[in-house]
Amino acid sequence: MKYLLVMGLVLVVFWVWRNKREAERDAAAPRAPAPPQRETAVTEMVACDVCGVHLPKSEALIGGRGIYCSDAHRRQAGG
Template sequence: MKYLLVMALVLVVFWIWRNNRDTERRDAAPVRPPAPQKPGTAITEIVACEVCGVHLPKTEALIGSKGIYCSEAHRRQARD
């Protein structure tokens, strides 16, 4: 029984030591600022196709009378 208590105490001390060490590492890690964007790069808006739900850049999407589509076939399908 005595050995079990000693083993439990050692495990608790080890757990506390390791937890503190991980916390110190996270606190000491340098905080990096977000990477700057290159001049002239714009953020692209992403839209979803009304028929299949595929996400694609708005610049590549086809705009129809009832919404935004990923292909000519889906634009025609929505018209029918």
């Protein structure tokens, strides 16, 4: 029975020693710089007045009566 207790104590001591050694190694290791944050461009979305499809405002056709997804819808609406 005492051999089991001694073996358990040795395993606990070894486990504590190993974890402490790993923590010291991690603290001493140089840290890699964080990757630069990319700025994400926010694009305003608009809906076509004829079919309701959402598309970026930069790709939309702006007519006299509204915003359209294609030239055919602009002509259909009379804008």
